[in-house]
Amino acid sequence: MKARRVLVALAMMAAALPVAATAETLTNDMVVALVQAGLGDDAVIAKIRASAGHYALSTDDLIALKKRGVPGPVIAAMIESGSQGAVSAKAAFSADSPDPLAPHPSGLYLLSGPRMVRIDPTTSNQSKTGGILGYAFTGGIASLSIKAVIPNVTARVRTKHGRPTFYFYFDEATRGLSQAGSPSLWLSGPASAITSPNEFTLIRFDVKKDRRETRVGSMNLAGAKAGVMDRDRIAFDYEQVTPGVFKVMPKADLTAGEYGFLYSVSAGAGPGMWGNGTGSARIFDFAVHP
Incomplete structure (x- = not known):
């Protein structure tokens, strides 16, 4: 009986792994949706900092976010998240990788x-x-x-x-x-x-x-x-x-x-x-x- 419970527990953990491994990536539209849902700046910023993000952050994109009601502190958190992604990209550069798709300095x-x-x-x-x-x-x-x-x-x-x-x-x-x-x-x-x-x-x-x-x-x-x-x-x-x-x-x-x-x-x-x-x-x- 005890062994059966262990097997059931392991099966439940295995079933949960794909869900946990599937990371959510926030976009501009998703941030707008969170703001329009009335969650508040603190909650949206916490979500941005806890999640991966793929944001469009050109000058025109930032103006569009503001026009859609995204507060300044939330936009700042998006920019900060994007800059952290650039740091990761910097670490990924290689000057000698034989893979032509790997980032190389110009x-x-x-x-x-x-x-x-x-x-x-x-x-x-x-x-x-x-x-x-x-x-x-x-x-x-x-x-x-x-x-x-x-x-x-x-x-x-x-x-x-x-x-x-x-x-x-x-x-x-x-x-x-x-x-x-x-x-x-x-x-x-x-x-x-x-x-x-x-x-x-x-x-x-x-x-x-x-x-x-x-x-x-x-x-x-x-x-x-x-x-x-x-x-x-x-x-x-x-x-x-x-x-x-x-x-x-x-x-x-x-x-x-x-x-x-x-x-x-x-x-x-x-x-x-x-x-x-x-x-x-x-x-x-x-x-x-x-």
Whole structure:
């Protein structure tokens, strides 16, 4: 008899578990309903603090709540609950999770085995010209090339895969979430408007004694061109994983060497196409060494 009572009690507890595990999530409309039911500010605020919430809290949403009769202290409790959710989101950020759907700080990542590696941009503040003699001897018929130069003979981030996988995380993917102490790369300058990998150029570097360089312009009698030449571009495919997150892969295997995604080329101050021979290019550089 006693054993039967224990079994009955266990069955009742098991039956109650799904109910207890089903957490109620409050919304704007549910809060309005609680207020209109006349529960009072203290009771509604207690409910907000004790429950999960998924609130719309833009300026227009707050005005709409006030017009529907939600008191200021209740709205404040909703905002406070929403900010606590942002703190939880901050803790959930990961800079190396291989899951592309996991929140990552904005930036460009290489998928390397069981983790992602963030690639920081290298800024080229130095440029050089090539083919000057040919340009001079032919009176400008032969082209003079302009090259962006970055230091060191190899990139900090390397991969053994000839066709590596990259993930681009733009600000759309992290909008409303804390960057967890890691600032966005796309918040200022010309990069602030970039929302697609299609605005990048994949290039290969020529390795010299103590530097890497790539052509970013040319000039001859026919005129001047700024930016990466079509024949120097390396084709790649991309697909959107989720808003603000893109998977990127080269269309063909990359041979051993130094590469980079270039997204900004700007001229320096002064006359001429490259402003006194100086310019600026930001490049996410990586190396392929099978």
